[in-house]
Amino acid sequence: xxxxxxxxxxxxxxxxxxxxxxxxxxxxxxxxxxxxxxxxxxxxxxxxxxxxxxxxxxxxxxxxxxxxxxxxxxxxxxxxxxxxxxxxxxxxxxxxxxxxxxxxxxxxxxxxxxxxxxxxxxxxxxxxxxxxxxxxxxxxxxxxxxxxxxxxxxxxxxxxxxxxxxxxxxxxxxxxxxxxxxxxxxxxxxxxxxxxxxxxxxxxxxxxxxxxxxxxxxxxxxxxxxxxxxxxxxxxxxxxxxxxxxxxxxxxxxxxxxxxxxxxxxxxxxxxxxxxxxxxxxxxxxx
Amino acid sequence: xxxxxxxxxxxxxxxxxxxxxxxxxxxxxxxxxxxxxxxxxxxxxxxxxxxxxxxxxxxxxxxxxxxxxxxxxxxxxxxxxxxxxxxxxxxxxxxxxxxxxxxxxxxxxxxxxxxxxxxxxxxxxxxxxxxxxxxxxxxxxxxxxxxxxxxxxxxxxxxxxxxxxxxxxxxxxxxxxxxxxxxxxxxxxxxxxxxxxxxxxxxxxxxxxxxxxxxxxxxxxxxxxxxxxxxxxxxxxxxxxxxxxxxxxxxxxxxxxxxxxxxxxxxxxxxxxxxxxxxxxxxxxxxxxxxxxxxxxxxxxxxxxxxxxxxx
Numbered sequence: 001x002x003x004x005x006x007x008x009x010x011x012x013x014x015x016x017x018x019x020x021x022x023x024x025x026x027x028x029x030x031x032x033x034x035x036x037x038x039x040x041x042x043x044x045x046x047x048x049x050x051x052x053x054x055x056x057x058x059x060x061x062x063x064x065x066x067x068x069x070x071x072x073x074x075x076x077x078x079x080x081x082x083x084x085x086x087x088x089x090x091x092x093x094x095x096x097x098x099x100x101x102x103x104x105x106x107x108x109x110x111x112x113x114x115x116x117x118x119x120x121x122x123x124x125x126x127x128x129x130x131x132x133x134x135x136x137x138x139x140x141x142x143x144x145x146x147x148x149x150x151x152x153x154x155x156x157x158x159x160x161x162x163x164x165x166x167x168x169x170x171x172x173x174x175x176x177x178x179x180x181x182x183x184x185x186x187x188x189x190x191x192x193x194x195x196x197x198x199x200x201x202x203x204x205x206x207x208x209x210x211x212x213x214x215x216x217x218x219x220x221x222x223x224x225x226x227x228x229x230x231x232x233x234x235x236x237x238x239x240x241x242x243x244x245x246x247x248x249x250x251x252x253x254x255x256x257x258x259x260x261x262x263x264x265x266x267x268x269x270x271x272x273x274x275x276x277x278x279x280x281x282x283x284x285x286x287x
Numbered sequence: 288x289x290x291x292x293x294x295x296x297x298x299x300x301x302x303x304x305x306x307x308x309x310x311x312x313x314x315x316x317x318x319x320x321x322x323x324x325x326x327x328x329x330x331x332x333x334x335x336x337x338x339x340x341x342x343x344x345x346x347x348x349x350x351x352x353x354x355x356x357x358x359x360x361x362x363x364x365x366x367x368x369x370x371x372x373x374x375x376x377x378x379x380x381x382x383x384x385x386x387x388x389x390x391x392x393x394x395x396x397x398x399x400x401x402x403x404x405x406x407x408x409x410x411x412x413x414x415x416x417x418x419x420x421x422x423x424x425x426x427x428x429x430x431x432x433x434x435x436x437x438x439x440x441x442x443x444x445x446x447x448x449x450x451x452x453x454x455x456x457x458x459x460x461x462x463x464x465x466x467x468x469x470x471x472x473x474x475x476x477x478x479x480x481x482x483x484x485x486x487x488x489x490x491x492x493x494x495x496x497x498x499x500x501x502x503x504x505x506x507x508x509x510x511x512x513x514x515x516x517x518x519x520x521x522x523x524x525x526x527x528x529x530x531x532x533x534x535x536x537x538x539x540x541x542x543x544x545x546x547x548x549x550x551x552x553x554x555x556x557x558x559x560x561x562x563x564x565x566x567x568x569x570x571x572x573x574x575x576x577x578x579x580x581x582x583x584x585x586x587x588x589x590x591x592x593x594x595x596x597x598x599x
Contacts, residue, residue: 017396023393023396024397025409027394027397028392030412031407031408031411031469035413037410037426038414038415038426040426040437041429045477052435053434054435055437058588086509101314101317102314102317102319105312105314106521108310108428109310109315110307111312111315117315121322124327126528128532128576129532130532130553130557130573130576131331131333132326132329133560133573134566134569134573135328135329135333135336135570136325139328147320154321155325158321159325161321161426161523165318190307191314217494218419219419219420219421221419221420221421221534221539222557235480236419237422237535238421240419241424245504251429254425254429255367255425258422262417267418268417269416269417270410273410273413275480276413277413277479280479280480280481281479281484
């Protein structure tokens with residue numbers, strides 16, 4: 001604000017400051033609303049068993065790691081975390097490899113009926129998973145893949161594929177056509193042009209797509225629940241949902257387990273927040 | 288000319304001669320194969336299954352035509368599930384859109400006042416989106432715990448409730464508790480998409496409107512809202528699709544209870560399929576749900592097309 005603006009200006013300044021302050025307060029309460037439940041879960045996870053069943057002390061006098069110990073060392077959760085990591089990593093690999101080939105073909109090669117294909121891709125992402133779950137279950141059982149990580153990983157890869165194809169197609173379209181033609185004129189086959197010229201250029205897009213597929217697979221519940229049966233094959237979300245309680249619900253253990261399985265994806269989301277938002281908007285705005 | 292030259296080059300250098308088009312099908316093939324095998328084929332199979340009476344435990348498997356659908360029509364539990372799903376969807380999507388728009392406007396306003404984007408706020412807001420749905424159900428189940436849950440404690444401290452409310456066991460509260468959790472989990476998604484949309488509104492438009500004497504509300508109604516409409520519709524489409532097929536959030540939070548009051552279509556279909564093992568009838572339920580989602584999405588796409596054309 002210029003000093004010469006006089007009383008009017010400073011009043012405007014105060015008003016502006018007031019508006020800013022108000023917006024800030026509201027934003028902080030919105031942030032608390034977002035963060036609060038997770039923080040409460042964090043507090044719960046370090047409370048001792050007797051502190052869990054009384055409330056007035058919001059924060060425990062003494063923090064305990066016993067829930068984490070029990071969850072990580074004496075329950076199948078550690079195993080489930082490994083399973084989830086394997087499933088999410090392989091689902092991401094498959095859908096990014098297959099998806100980038102397909103996206104490249106859709107973006108640069110003359111194949112028939114592209115709009116129809118893209119429309120179909122979009123509509124498969126709108127399938128309610130429940131509509132395919134029973135045939136999928138029967139199919140996996142028929143193939144002898146029921147209760148294996150392969151079944152879960154493959155299913156995740158396929159159901160994340162529309163998202164990957166959609167994102168990567170728009171990414172390849174943004175790369176100048178000339179880059180591709182130049183590679184072709186230099187004697188590359190389309191595959192070679194994709195692998196050694198276009199993919200390195202599309203790295204940011206690949207990273208965003210991979211991140212979104214990974215988070216999807218890590219968090220997915222219904223397919224993982226249905227296609228697995230034994231404790232040693234469960235993924236982490238299924239393990240947390242079916243947390244064993246002998247007599248009463250072990251809230252402290254559940255809280256510890258929740259935080260442990262949330263940490264990887266929450267960390268990724270916080271680190272790459274900007275890219276994720278860009279990816280989500282690219283994936284939807286172009287819809 | 289150029290076409291001729293590139294043909295020559297290709298023939299000269301590649302050992303296996305494939306046309307561009309053949310390469311296209313070759314590269315797109317694996318994706319089509321996988322999606323066909325694990326997404327399109329199962330949909331067709333579900334349709335086929337829905338025309339059968341299939342009870343694996345009794346070894347029953349017979350073709351019954353549209354019988355399952357006739358039964359569906361007179362199934363009160365199906366209609367109740369439809370009502371629950373639509374109620375859940377309408378309530379949560381409305382709340383998410385309004386709340387998301389509000390947060391997006393705030394974030395956008397702060398950005399333009401301070402110049403820099405409040406990164407911490409965005410990171411905080413993206414957290415619920417990243418939390419696995421199952422975990423969010425467990426987090427809220429604990430908050431809703433009637434005796435030593437935080438929510439009842441806070442209400443008691445604020446003097447808003449005298450007796451503890453049993454959120455998840457009270458038929459009237461349970462569905463609203465589920466809506467509340469869904470709003471917490473998915474508002475960030477709406478807010479972040481809308482924020483990205485707000486960033487594309489050119490600042491000169493506001494400046495011009497301000498010069499013309501338009502107040503904040505008028506600027507919002509006449510500039511922001513029309514330009515934001517495509518994104519609003521997109522958020523509506525995505526959120527509605529997700530809310531209609533909601534499964535894990537509600538399934539883990541309430542299991543469809545108390546007394547089926549929170550049983551959505553997905554949960555009813557899932558229970559029919561995997562708890563009572565009626566594969567035929569369950570598939571009919573799932574197919575009916577697929578049709579509802581398809582109808583809703585085509586309705587939305589029509590809406591979207593009109594809005595996109597208006598802006599373009």
